[in-house]
Each structure stands twice: as C-alpha cells, then as structure tokens.
Amino acid sequence: MPLLPLGPFPSDAGYATAVALDEADPLRCFRAEFATPDPNLIYLDGNSLGRLPNATIDRLAGVVADEWGDELIRSWPNRWWDLADKVGGQIAPLIGAAADDVIVTDSTSVVLFKLIMGALQIRQGPKQIVTDDLNFPTDLYVADGVARLLGDTEVTVVNTERADPTEAVVAAIDSTTTLVTLSHVAFKSGYLYDMERITSAAHDAGALVLWDLSHSVGVVPIDLRGCAADMAAGCTYKYLNGGPGSPAFLYVAPSLQLDNPLSGWWGHRDPFAFTGEYEPDASIRRFQTGTMPILSLSAIEPSVALVRKAGVVAIRRKSTALTEFFIELCDRLLEPLGFLLASPRDPNRRGSHVSLQHADGWRITQALIDQGQVIPDFRAPDNIRFGFAPLYTSFVDVHTTALRIVELLAAGIPLQYSAGRGSVS
C-alpha cells in the first residue's frame, strides 16, 4: 500500500488521509476477528500483549470443558501430546523454517538458555558471546547466566550508540566469537537488524547466530533458512496474540547437532518407557523438557491461524504504512511539543512499533492510559512505545492517537501523574 500524501496541515491534521488509507486497507476485515469490548479504546500495546482473537474464546472453552473436563487423561494421547509440535509447525512458515524444525516450549528466557548453553557446549576452549545494548534484558541475563555456569565464557555487549547497529555488531565479530545473539527487532527503539548481513558475518568468522524474534515474528517477514540462521527463539504473545505468557517457540537448523542442556522426560525419545537413562529424541522434540502448560499452549493456535491467513507480507506492508503515517504525524504535530523520534526513520530498519522520547514520557503514558482512550507503553527512562498491530490497528487509530496527545498536552497533564514508571515487555 503506497502511503498517500497527507492533506494540508493543520486544517484536517491528516484525518482524510487516515480514512482513505483505512478504506484502501486489504487487512481491514481482520479487526472484527478480535474482541473489542471497548470500541473507543485505541490499543497500541500489541507489541507487549496482543489482543484476544474471538476464535480463542471458543477454543479455550472447549479445551477446558471438553478436552480436560470430559475427555480427561484421554486427551493426552489423542490431542495434547503432539500439540507443541503442531503449533511449532504452524509458526514455521512465519519464520522461513520447515515445520519439523520448530517447537513450542517453556518461556522465551528458558528457551534462550537451552539454545545459548547448547550452542556453547559444542565448542571447545574459551568462548565469546557477542550481543548488544539494544537486546532485551532477559537475553543478556541468560547469556551472563550461561557464562557464569561455564566459567570460560566472555560476554561482549556491543555499544550501538555511535553507529548503525548492524555495522557496529559486524565490526565486533572476529575469530574469537563463538555465538552472536541479538533481538531481530529491538524492544525499545524498534531497530530492525539486517539478519542476512549479521548471520553471514558471523559465519565468516566461524560463529553461530541466535535470533530472538519476539518483536518481529508475525509482523516482519523472516527467512531463517534463506539466511542460513542457526537458531531462533521468540515469544508468542505479542504480534502472534497467543495470550498472556503463552509459551515460546524455538528453531534449530537441522544441520546443527545441538543437545538440550535441560534434559527432561518430554525430550526423551520414548517418555512412556520410563527408563532411567535419558535418550534424547532425534527430532526437534528433544528440546522439550517438562509437561507443557496446555491451556496457554492451546491459545496460540487460533491466533497464528489469523496471522497466516492475512500473510506476513501484507501485514508488513500495512505495518510500514502505519509507522510511516505515525512518524509523519509526529513530525508535524508532536515534535513541536517536545517529542523526539527514538526509532529508525528508515522503514527498512524499523519493526512495527515507534518509540518517542519525551521528558514527561511516564506522566503522558499514564494519563493516556487512565483516561481510557489510548494504551501505549513506557520504557524507562523516557520512551513511550506505540505498537502497531496491523491486524487490528487502523490508520484512524493512529491519527486519533496523535490528536489525543496534542489535546492532552494542550490541556496540561493532570497533576496526579508525578514520578514513577511501569509495565511489561
């Protein structure tokens, strides 16, 4: 969808453009697939917790009443045993992977541990992990935790403040590098790494690459096989709309023979033989550990189906148009009010959320949320994140958000919002 030129500002402040963009939006019918109990609320935190698909309501009611309540233990062999494999296979085409190479298991943090520890264990001698200061904190905590356990491992956190992050990381990779681990889209700024360039540079140096796709899966086209990426992890509760804390997915290239350091019965090649010896499954299933939380796992399937139906290429096209439109509104309406764009201006280097810095960022975020009109989120010290989920965010939503911020600052931020901070990744 080409971005239409905005109308003259500030006469309609771009409203006609927003309406025209919505009318031309091929994904606009997807909005009705999500529960919207408050139609006046503009929800721009789908990059933290995606909205509830209507189909998920029925699916969960069925899992509870029929599969658990009625079928009881019989649902294990009949429905649940392969569910994590099945959902992994459904996520696979969204990340350019074969169905057999993806599985759903545990939290993103635990999955990162399995992959980082697994990757370092196949290398001899001193090890070096290269990551960056844009990475989500838990990725850094896990890398540090693995380094503490192994003892001979150094973690290098690349400073990205003074150069393009892709170039800064490439410059930091050398023959001492064992593993490069990055968030594909940075949680705070929305910076989108050049996956192909980083992966290729790492391989040239003999290193492995692990991508955290939490902020890109379902909204940015990803081609793990095309880039020859080694490993990937990601959460399912942001643009995949899998529900609060729904379990993470994991990808390992089929050519990479990694062990799961968290050996448990669900990764055993024959769990119900109940043997005392651990024999890992040959398939990606070896990265399972314990019993999966079936209610949370079941919620992922209907929402992934929606993303697949819309198609990631169409989603990305709309995502780019949404963020471009928001940035243009920011330039015209918000920049004069002290907001600073903290996300890349180049759409090819930007995910689906836009961060604005403002000295009163926390107070502005809280006031918007408490007025029940717009929900963005806040990242310390001064970042307001606006997440655009193309399946349910409209261009009029974007336009209204900008105007509500203008109105809030014109009226003055209510005094009750003093200092503080809050909220979830």
Place this chain on the structure above:
Amino acid sequence: MPLLPLGPFPSDAGYATAVALDEADPLRCFRAEFATPDPNLIYLDGNSLGRLPNATIDRLAGVVADEWGDELIRSWPNRWWDLADKVGGQIAPLIGAAADDVIVTDSTSVVLFKLIMGALQIRQGPKQIVTDDLNFPTDLYVADGVARLLGDTEVTVVNTERADPTEAVVAAIDSTTTLVTLSHVAFKSGYLYDMERITSAAHDAGALVLWDLSHSVGVVPIDLRGCAADMAAGCTYKYLNGGPGSPAFLYVAPSLQLDNPLSGWWGHRDPFAFTGEYEPDASIRRFQTGTMPILSLSAIEPSVALVRKAGVVAIRRKSTALTEFFIELCDRLLEPLGFLLASPRDPNRRGSHVSLQHADGWRITQALIDQGQVIPDFRAPDNIRFGFAPLYTSFVDVHTTALRIVELLAAGIPLQYSAGRGSVS
C-alpha cells in the same frame, strides 16, 4: 474414618460396606464441586490429571474475556504480576511452608533443574547426588543433565528392591553425599518415604535434601519446615487439579542461600528498570525466569482453594480408607485372577494410588478405558495404577471398579487389545 469390616464375601462383595463408608464420608459433598459430564465413568487417574473443578470453568472464562480481552496489558500490573507468588502462598500451607517461601514457576522438570543445579553450585569440590530407582524418570534425567554440565558430579541411584526404600536410601548416604533427591511418593508403586528420617540422615551427613512432592501434595500431609527440608518441587495438575501441564511449585528453605541458575528478567529485583545487569530478587521470586503462562497459572487457584477447604488431614484419612478398601477387595476378588499388589501394604508407607501387577496389565487397562467405565492408567511393563482422589472418588467407585475388573476377566479381554502401552505420569 475407621474402616468398617467388610460384609461376608462374595454375597455382596462388600457393596454394603462401600455404601456405609460413603454415607459416613465427611468429604462427600466435594464431589459436586467437579465437572462430571459422564456420571457413569469412574475416573481413577487423578494422580496423573486431576478432574476439572466447576469453579475453574468460570475463572478461566473470566481470565480470557475480562482480564485478557478487556483489561489487556493493564492486567499485568493489576492482576498477573504477583499471581505466581499468590498461588505459591496458597500452596504453602499444604506443604508445611511459609507463604513467602513458595512460588509457582515453569514445569516440574525445569524447577528440578533450578534446584539441583542451584544446590550443587554452593558446594565446592566433587559432588554426589543420591537418588533411587523409584524416582520419576525426569528427576533422574535432570540430575544426570546437571552432572553432565558440571563434570565433577556423580549420581548414585539406590536400588530399593531388596530393602525398605527409606532404609536403603539412609544406608547409601555418607559424607561424600552432596544432595539427596527423591519423590516423596513413588510414581509407580505409591511408596511413601519417611521424609523426616531421610532428611535427618542427609543433614547428619552434611547433605542437602530435595523432595519431589508431585504425587503427595494435596493428599498426604507434608511438613517441610517441621522436617527442616531444604528444597521441594512438585506439579499442580495431579491431586491439586490445576489442569493439564499447569506450572509447578518450588520451595527453598529461607535459611538456604541458593542462586537461580536460570537467570531471567522475572527473577530480577526490578524487571522494569530494564538494566543490563542481572540483580536477583532477594525473595523466593528470584527463582522465576521468564514470563508465566497466565492461563495455566490461573487455573490452579480455584482448585487449591478446594483442597484447602477440605483440609489435607481429612483428605489423607479418606485416602487411606479408600486404598485400604481397594486392597481388601483385591485380596479377596482380584488376587485369585492373577493380580499382584505392587504397592506397600502398610498405609503409613503408601500414597493415594495403588498399583497392581498383572501379566495382561496393558490389555486390561485399555479394555477398561475403551469400555468407558473405569479409567486407571498403565505403567510399563505390567503395572496398573489406580489413583484415588478423595475429593471426588467414592467408596462405591472403588467397589464398582473391582467388580468391573472381575466381570472383564470373566467375559474375557476382547481380542483387539493386543500388545502395546500408553499414557501420562
């Protein structure tokens, strides 16, 4: 509840006794608290997956529609952030722990990794883990996995075939032992360890003790503080009825300064500061790692409330009466048909399930399940497990089960049940 004497066999085969026991059962009103879509089905696999409490249906519908669908990200600070601590605190009195020392997190297998690795990391030099051949396989796989990662750790699996298991384990503990880890109730035989004696013997030798309470929590009184136990883990989907794969709980004695080897943002003392340095929370919360699966976590609360309302002492009293009654019926009716009691005859050394060995165990189990009358489960090579969940299993259920087995063998096991095996812990 004292066990009434059985009537003359085989005239009523104990039916009058069963009816009298049910009439005298102070917990009989709890049966109505559970969904029973098929009132003819006798479900004896609550030791694998507990039944669905009616209250959980409404709770989950509310979590989905209101907390996720309507409140969206606002539920994180308002409802979900402390939920794992809250549910941990609700489980605490069932295991003789203070509310602040228990948390819900991850699968049992991942929790076992945290505790075993955490415990070994605070000891210098070569380490020895003592466990036994009654332990659930995942417990052994995790211990072996930790030993592989650490390198200087030996795992000793005590053979319990020739002695009382408690005595055999006590005999195996010596000054080289670092950690003793056992299932409080064995998954196959239902053997109940003497927690106090083992813990005391381990402490005398300078070792730590980790109890897996999966098969005892909610049905056997447990006093972790009274025994001075160091650590405990357990699942919530058996007698706690938390639903398929609901997350596990974890206990660490407040005097024990363990680190969580799976450092992640949810264990950070201030996760939303998003700092690059991992600083563990001072509380039990430091054993969190990633984002919790909120739907599965939410299902635990209403079911734990039922267990607390009934009281573990009353539950244990009925549990003992149920297993005693079943064993008496076995002696009289099933032993002549080739069944062998594979659980302890001493009720003080027995949990809430009874295992019977039979050469045709798998075929008998499958035929009972497929006829839709009784659901026990099967553990290779020849164990049929009958789990008695005192909140919803009646004495007439126990009686009918024995008679249905007699009828099945009298009619002959249908030919379609040939070789094979199945099912979940």
